[in-house]
Amino acid sequence: MAVSDRRRxxxxxxxxxxxxxxxxxxxxxxxxxxxxxxxxxxxERLYTLSDSTRSVLNQLDAPIRITAYITSGxxxxxxxxRRFIEDMLQAYHEEGxxxxxxxxxxxSNDPEAMTTLTALNVPKVRVxxxxxxxxxxxxxxxxxxxxxLDKREVLPVIGSETGLEYLLTSKIRxxxxxxxxxxxxxDAYGSDGYDRLRRLRQLAGEDYDFVxxxxxxxxxxxxxDALIVAGLEQEPGEPFRYRLQQFRLSxxxxxxxxxxxxxxxxxxxxxxxxxxxxxxxxxxxxxxxxEPGLVLDRQSGRILVNQPRGMFMLQAAVDYPFxxxxxxxxxxxxxxxxxKGVQIPFASPLAIVREQGSRPLLSSSAYSAxxxxxxxxxxxxxxxxxxxxxxxxxxSLIAVVHEGAGRKVIERAPKGLEKEGMDKRGDTVxxxxxxxxxxxxxxxxxxxxxMFVLNTLDWLSGQEDMIDLRSRGGGQxxxxxxxxxERNLWKTVWxxxxxxxxxxxxxxxxxxxRRRRRA
Amino acid sequence: MMSxxxxxxxxxxxxxxxxxxxxxxxxxxxxxxxxxxGKNLFLYGQADMRGYFGVLPLLLMFFTPAVTMRLIADERHxxxxxxxxxxxxxxxxxxxxxxAFAWGQVGLWLLMTSVYxxxxxxxxxxxxxxxxxxxxxxxxxxAFYASVGLFASSLSSRSIVAYVIGFVLVLAFFxxxxxxxxxxxxxxxxxxxxxxxAHFDRMLRGVVGLDDLVIPLAWTLLFLGLSWFQLExxxxx
Numbered sequence: 001m002a003v004s005d006r007r008r009x010x011x012x013x014x015x016x017x018x019x020x021x022x023x024x025x026x027x028x029x030x031x032x033x034x035x036x037x038x039x040x041x042x043x044e045r046l047y048t049l050s051d052s053t054r055s056v057l058n059q060l061d062a063p064i065r066i067t068a069y070i071t072s073g074x075x076x077x078x079x080x081x082r083r084f085i086e087d088m089l090q091a092y093h094e095e096g097x098x099x100x101x102x103x104x105x106x107x108s109n110d111p112e113a114m115t116t117l118t119a120l121n122v123p124k125v126r127v128x129x130x131x132x133x134x135x136x137x138x139x140x141x142x143x144x145x146x147x148x149l150d151k152r153e154v155l156p157v158i159g160s161e162t163g164l165e166y167l168l169t170s171k172i173r174x175x176x177x178x179x180x181x182x183x184x185x186x187d188a189y190g191s192d193g194y195d196r197l198r199r200l201r202q203l204a205g206e207d208y209d210f211v212x213x214x215x216x217x218x219x220x221x222x223x224x225d226a227l228i229v230a231g232l233e234q235e236p237g238e239p240f241r242y243r244l245q246q247f248r249l250s251x252x253x254x255x256x257x258x259x260x261x262x263x264x265x266x267x268x269x270x271x272x273x274x275x276x277x278x279x280x281x282x283x284x285x286x287x288x289x290x291e292p293g294l295v296l297d298r299q300s301g302r303i304l305v306n307q308p309r310g311m312f313m314l315q316a317a318v319d320y321p322f323x324x325x326x327x328x329x330x331x332x333x334x335x336x337x338x339x340k341g342v343q344i345p346f347a348s349p350l351a352i353v354r355e356q357g358s359r360p361l362l363s364s365s366a367y368s369a370x371x372x373x374x375x376x377x378x379x380x381x382x383x384x385x386x387x388x389x390x391x392x393x394x395x396s397l398i399a400v401v402h403e404g405a406g407r408k409v410i411e412r413a414p415k416g417l418e419k420e421g422m423d424k425r426g427d428t429v430x431x432x433x434x435x436x437x438x439x440x441x442x443x444x445x446x447x448x449x450x451m452f453v454l455n456t457l458d459w460l461s462g463q464e465d466m467i468d469l470r471s472r473g474g475g476q477x478x479x480x481x482x483x484x485x486e487r488n489l490w491k492t493v494w495x496x497x498x499x500x501x502x503x504x505x506x507x508x509x510x511x512x513x514r515r516r517r518r519a
Numbered sequence: 520m521m522s523x524x525x526x527x528x529x530x531x532x533x534x535x536x537x538x539x540x541x542x543x544x545x546x547x548x549x550x551x552x553x554x555x556x557g558k559n560l561f562l563y564g565q566a567d568m569r570g571y572f573g574v575l576p577l578l579l580m581f582f583t584p585a586v587t588m589r590l591i592a593d594e595r596h597x598x599x600x601x602x603x604x605x606x607x608x609x610x611x612x613x614x615x616x617x618x619a620f621a622w623g624q625v626g627l628w629l630l631m632t633s634v635y636x637x638x639x640x641x642x643x644x645x646x647x648x649x650x651x652x653x654x655x656x657x658x659x660x661x662a663f664y665a666s667v668g669l670f671a672s673s674l675s676s677r678s679i680v681a682y683v684i685g686f687v688l689v690l691a692f693f694x695x696x697x698x699x700x701x702x703x704x705x706x707x708x709x710x711x712x713x714x715x716x717a718h719f720d721r722m723l724r725g726v727v728g729l730d731d732l733v734i735p736l737a738w739t740l741l742f743l744g745l746s747w748f749q750l751e752x753x754x755x756x
Contacts, residue, residue, distance in 0.1 A: 007754070007755040008755070010751070010754050010755050011755040014748055014751040014752070014754075014755075015748075017744075017747075017748075018744055018745070018747075018748045021740065021741065021744035022741060022744065024737075024740070025737040025738070025740050025741040025744070026737075028733050028734075028736075028737040028740075029712075029713050029733070029734050029737045029738075031733075032729055032730035032732075032733035032734050032737070033712040033713065033730055033734070035728070035729040035730050035733075036728075037728065037729040038726055038727065038728035038729065038731075039726070039727045039728075040648075040725065040726050041648035041649065041651055041652045041725050041726065041727060042646055042648050042649050042652075042724075042725035042726070043646045043647060043648050043649070044646075046724075046725065047724070047725070047726045073705075075707050325564075340644060477565050477566040477567060477643055477644050477645065477646065478564055478565060478566070478643065479560070479561065479564050479565065479566050479642055479643045480642065480643065482561070482642075487561050490557065490638070490642075491553075491557035491558075493638070494553040494554075494556050494557045494634075494635060494638070495550060495553035495554050495557060496550075496553065497553075497634070498549040498550075498552070498553060498631050498632070498634060499545075499546040499547075499549045499550045499553070501631075502542055502545045502546045502549060503542065503546055505542070506539065506542035506546075509536055509537065513537060
């Protein structure tokens, strides 16, 4: 065979092999793009259906229909959301079997779907995209509608993958008739009442039915599942305490937020002391004492403050010791089992006076101390070192939980309340006391704190199955507080140890080679 | 075939261990890794490695072509490739052995960075599964970058030119991902589905999909195929 012929054959074979390789790669990429096989390696199986969802789906009495309305052509990351939603609905369908049917519809091609969405008042998502060097806004739908018997529930905008399972399952629970827990917010003796807790109502209003109650003046409605008492500023009267006792002993839950000072964040960060006697009833009725002072912790959260820098004011994030980053949580309790940490603002130390059924839920770190007062100096610009200089470091109890038998403190009903009663739901009494009156305030309620509060409300209302679901993925994995020197040491180790090992290995190899050459 | 594979593979490791270049590049990579790992870790105060994995594509973009640049370019420059071509070794074996070395070298660096994960576990409560998924993603990305670098090395007989070509190719993939938001929606969808970097990002959540594994490997195979073709061309040119 001539050399030119052989070259031609080799060339043909090479081109064929290359084309086959390219075709194989393209086919693999396309096939894999359509695959829905995936493995969830996260410790808490964050992207796999939880036991809570499985339990809800297995209890369905009638079929539920879930329709996702997703406009095609939305830019990323919304485009990927469609796939995530499809995968999740498929998982719901596989678990629920015939009881869960789902479909994904592009409303832009379906006038009937458009009419349905308009009738349901589902808002369009507005997304900015750049095309032909021009920015424009594209509108579309990212909604899920659930239909069960003659009822309908809507998730109007799916903003992110995180928490979608929780939203979907809580909607299924709601639509299938289990209803929302009804939570009373006490509005008496200077507490943060219904009107002041706007953010809580806004963020949790879908899952809970909040109502305002005033136990100092009226009986507590018996259809409530739990009650929030957020920071009394004056000493409560006996009717108030009696009605709370009746409520508690009937097997309904009670959440009390109490401390020595309330946040005052109007112009600057400061606190105002509450009356010394405002918290005394807790000691008598619940066996929890609010000890004097405010807890400050080196293991703290950060806040933004305006700092003077020459002629300018610059905004900077500073560690704020009165915003406790509590990581010492009760790992065994349903409320805190999935929480790695909670931020608690302006906390006062608590003490358990009667131990039957009560136990610590949250404690500050070993790097915390107590500032005596009032008055309290909570200036965020004061250096941390100065605050802790000579301070006696000790852990403080920040929240207490009680589950067990109730104790009757007020034996006889106050005058005029003799006929008031409350139907009993159970013999187990559940309450939680958190040593801060300010946690639910609009300015201080963050995502992490909200999760802790909602877990608490679910536990108090006997809806524990939702706690596991809500807590998935939301929990933080905080690092412990380290001194500057420790932090710098770790950074140095990470930066120098591995390169040092490589250099050492290189020098050793060089010496071996040199010895060989000489030999 | 296997014996020639191991012989070539071993030769590359010997060159790497007996010359300063391998140590210099490894030292620089590990120094930069350590710096970026510790830089914001305490600022965010979370025991996870997503910050580090976030900058890893950039680090590998600089350092992987430094490993691959000499693999074929130097052989051609020194004239040893002709010698290799006369031996009973197929082009496929040459490519496979050199790629395995490059991936192994970068893989070894990545393995060394598991010290960070270990120390983080001493400090806090880490999600081991999420970190493992991050490492799988990193190994796959390293394979992709190594194949691109090898292809670049097959295009030139000068190492430095091979480095620049490899870097520019990898940078092009990186920039495509980084500027995806400014592309038409249809292109964004395509990129999200086929870009190895998009799959790298997705795996960092701790979820490993079949597509996340197959797509970077398919791209790797594609560039290895191109490298093989580039060497085969010499037979008829």
